[in-house]
Amino acid sequence: MGAILLLLCILLQALAIESVGPLIRAGSSLAFVRLCVTSSDYDECLQMSKVANQTISCVRARDKYECMKLIIDNEADIVNLNSEELYLAGRLYNLEPFAMEQYDGDTQYYKSVVIINNKANINSMSDLKGKRSCHGGLNSTHGWDIPIGLLLATMTMSPDCRGEMYSVSKFFDQSCAPGPWSSDSGIDMELKQLHSNLCAACQNSTLCSDTDEFAGDEGALKCLFSGYGQVAFTTSKTVERFLLSDKLDRLERRLMNNYVYLCLDGTKVPLDGKPCEWAHKPTNVFVTAGSRDKRDKEWFLSYLQQLFFRFVPYKPSWWRMKSLFSDPMHVTQILPVPTHLQRWDRYLGNFISSIEKPLPLCELNSVTMCTTSPEEELKCFDLQKAAFSQRLRPEIDCKRRASKQECLELIAKRQADLVAVDLSDLYEAPQAIVQQLEPVGVAQGFSDYAVAVVRADSGIKFLYQLGGRRSCHASFGDLASWLSPLSVLTERSLLDQASCNKADQMAEYFGGSCVPGAADLRVNHYRSGSDKLCAACRGDSEGVHQCERSSSERYHGQAGALRCLVEGAGEVAFVSLSSLAGNVDGRSQERWARNVPLALDSRNFRLVCRSGPSMPLGDYERCHLTKLPGKLMVGTKFTSKEDRLAIRQLLIRLVDKFATGTERDMFELFGPYLNKSDLMFDDSTRRIVPMKLEMSTFDMAIRLHFDPSYQQIPITNKDANCKIVLTTTSAAAAQSLISGSLYALVVLLNCLVCLMAIVSSSTLSQNLNLNHRYTSNQ
Known part of the structure; x- marks a missing residue:
């Protein structure tokens, strides 16, 4: 019997597949x-297109944001979007919703409602000021974003221009907004200490x-019913x-008469009545260009x-691909969007309001990212x-x-806040600039x-045999080919x-090198060793440059x-493994390589191993000079603790959301x-680890996250001709014994010892600038 049913299912499926094409084309x-x-x-979409007799074409995009652009450029017709994506598609590109999902029989995911203690003297939205609030979680859309967004939008909550958390702290007497505020435990703790008022009404406020006990949708109700709070923000289904x-025991059920829904207009509804919502999150929609003909939209539907x-x-x-339906297990129908709602x-x-969370009368509070190309700037604005x-x-x-x-x-001038740089970029930066910067992540x-x-x-065969050999480097200061060796x-x-x-020293160690840029004063100050470091270079085809x-x-x-x-x-050539792999065995795109x-x-x-x-090349994991570190996210250290926290939290949330x-x-x-590759971040980046506020030094970033050998590299003074580097052991020992200004004194003494040695050997240049930045343990 089971085999017969299975065969019947297969036949019905085949009939369904065969009938899709002709039916959907009728009259179109x-x-x-x-x-x-x-x-x-994309691959699953191609499977769908095949069984649908090619009546649906799959347009591949990097992400939904690119889909919006493809629709505007008439390279695609439709895309499935959630509410936040629709906000972007409608506001930026005038895309219009024409079909919506029915999710578990409803066209709304949830309704956001507000429950109050009827004895708390709350008769309007403005009466919520000074009360104790229960939110279920800081990252809850219905428990936090919707109510806070509406209170700000209606000017009921006076904005604090430092941000919404400051605004909420001032508006409510105490709150319970539990949960992880940041995926980084250190930042999470710092934020909760800074905004302790937002945890004060929780059962464990620490x-x-x-x-x-008061976390989550039901937790917000428990917070209210237990008397910790006077207003709770949750969903109608939760209630x-x-x-x-x-x-609820009998006593608590009788006490339910003390609680009511608070409506936006100030009216109240009993809990056993029809809930009045503050807002709802609608289900996913399919959108198309606003310029599309009505008949096209009807046919798409x-x-x-x-x-x-x-x-x-x-x-x-x-069927399970998210680009088609939001959740194949819960979507029960595809319905037309009512005509009066066919605008985003x-x-x-x-x-x-839950998205915009306006802070009227405030100057724009922003984090400015610095970019270095038109493509990178465009990505930055799209990310914005x-x-x-x-x-x-x-x-x-x-x-x-x-x-x-x-x-x-x-x-350094505090005209921007963040940029992603390699260690080599810091190596070239002047002392006056580096001293004002800190690693953010x-x-x-x-x-x-x-x-090598x-x-x-x-x-x-061995590393020591490179002495006296001619060496090839990508450029002076390059991370893989200069700093690593x-x-x-x-x-x-x-x-x-x-x-x-x-x-x-590098010039003397090798028997002639090609280090492009070694004679450039902008990167090799005083052109130290440039004759030997440029000896193997050839310039262009005419021998110039x-x-x-x-x-x-x-x-x-x-x-x-x-x-x-x-x-x-x-x-010997010092290069990155990825560039080496991309240029051998016929993979190179360089013209010279074809010959x-x-x-x-x-x-x-x-x-050549360390x-x-x-x-052989295939043994690179066992035989390399260093593992190349990722980029450093760099900001200024001369700003408030609150701003430094906000920048780190933004980076963390960008990764949490979009990576x-x-x-x-x-x-x-x-x-x-x-x-284009490596715009703003290296393509291979998977996460950004924030630096703790009290450990935000380049020394510490290198020690914690880089190959140990990089502690030998000074982040140099652009105007310096002398760069003192302590050994890893001595620097670690020094820091374990002394700190602060005393540690700086030890570094200075090391410098003086070095200078005296140089003077005694008559190698001290007359134009030596003693005002240097000496860096240890880098």
């Missing part, structure tokens, strides 16, 4: 529907966690479930309805809009400058490595750890350093953008 001038889907759903449950009902009993594997603002109604729609505050602003150095200068992701590459027939050679005592000039830090020098960049090795100008395909066979190269003999959370489908924070 359109050949197919172009559904925009995110990359993660922890104020999501395990609190109905709670009253029907066995959680008809298509979706037929597609839904043909497959809903059997649910093939592609009308469809969302009061829910808009996506973040605003997800209620992330402070708002993001964007400024563009020509280089990372200019961005660092802008931050450290980007982490898939590992890349700095490697030699030809397999070179006879070089510099740090490892210093750590291995192949370079003097107390040397006052690493550039001269030799050793320039640009593509005019044929050996500039990661691919250029490898070319330097392949063409015999050098005997030497055999020379770029990976079997012709070996890696310790031990050389190995690891469900909103990643809405906007993807990391990865290629507009077919």
Whole structure:
């Protein structure tokens, strides 16, 4: 019998698939529907298109935000959006909802309601001021965002221009808004100490966690009914479930008469009456361009309805893709959006206030990110809009400058707040700039490595054998090809750890090098060792622009350093593993590489290890110089503790929303953008680890998150010709014994010892500037 039923199901499924195409085309001038889907759903969409007889075309997009642009550009027809995404699509692009999901038989996910103690003398929204409030959680849309947004929008709650948490603290006497306020435990604790009033009405006001008795939707009611609060913000369904449950004894049920719904107009409704909502969250909608003809919208709706009902009993594997329906287990119908609601603002109604949370009469409170290219700036502004729609505050602003150095200068002047930089960018920055900066966070992701590459027939097997050999580097100050070998050679005592000039030491250690930029005063101050560091460079095809830090020098960049090795100008190339892998075995896109395909066979190269003999390229995990660190998020340290916390919390929430959370489908924070790589962040970034306020020094960031050898690298003074570096051991010992100004004195004494040694050997330059920034343990 079971086998017969299974066969019947298969036959019915086949009939459904065969009948989709002809039915949906009847009476329509359109050949197919172009559904925009995110990359993660694209393969499943292609399966759906195949079984639907190609009547639906899948348009691949990076995220929902790109889908909105594709619809405006007439490269796609429709996309499924939630309420926050609809806010963005309607406000920015005038996309209109035409079909909505029915979710568990309803067209609203929930209704946000307000319950008050009828004896608390509350007869209007303004009477809530000075009362004790129960929210269920700080990150609850119905328990926090909707009521706070409406209280601000109606000017019932006077805005504190520092932000909504300050505004709420001033408005209510005490509150319970438990739960994790930040996914970083340190930031979470700092925020709760700063805004302790928002935890004061919780049962455990110290922890104020999501395990609190008053956490969650029902927790907000318990907070109210237990007398800790006088007003609770929750959902109508929660109230109905709670009253029907066995959680109330007879006495408590009689006391329910003391509680009522508070409506927006100040009227009150008994709990057993019809709830008056402050706002509701509507279900997902399908949107299309506002300029679309009415008949097109009707046809799109008809298509979706037929597609839904043909497959809903059997649910093939592609049914679960979120780009089609929000939740295939709970969506019960596809309905037309009523004509009077076919505008984004009308469809969302009061829910808009939960997103905008206006602070009228306040100057814009923003975090300004510095960018260095038009594409990066465009991504920043797109992130700004996506973040605003997800209620992330402070708002993001964007400024563009020509280089990372200019961005660092802008931050030092407090005209911008954040920029992502490599350690090499700090290496080049002047003392006056670096002293005003601090690491806000450290980007982490898939590992890349700095490697030393030699030809397999070179006879070089060990690191110490590189002495006297010709070397190839991407550029002066580059992380993988300059700082990494510099740090490892210093750590291995192949370079003097107390040397006052690493550039001269590198020049003397190798037997001639190509380090593009070594003669550039902007990066190699006083051009230390530049003759030898530029000796292996060749310039362009006419022999000019030799050793320039640009593509005019044929050996500039990661691919250029490898070319330097392949063409015999050098005997070792220092590059990143990712660039090496992208240029061997026929993968290189460089023109010069086409002429030497055999020379770029990976079997012709070996890696020189940090310790031990050389190995094939495939053994990079065991044989590399350093694991390359991610970018540092850098800000100014000369700002208030509150602002420093706000910036860190914004970074954390950006990652939580757009990198690891469900909103990643809405906007993807990391990865290629507009077919460009490494905009704002490295593509490989997966998270950003915030630096604790009391540990926000570059020394500490390097010690905690970088390869230990990087502690040998000074973050140099741009105007310095002498750079003192303490050994890892001595610096750690010094810091364990002394701190503050005394530690600075020890560093200064080390510097003086070094200077005296230099004077005695008659190598001290007459123009030596003694006003240096000496950095230890970096």
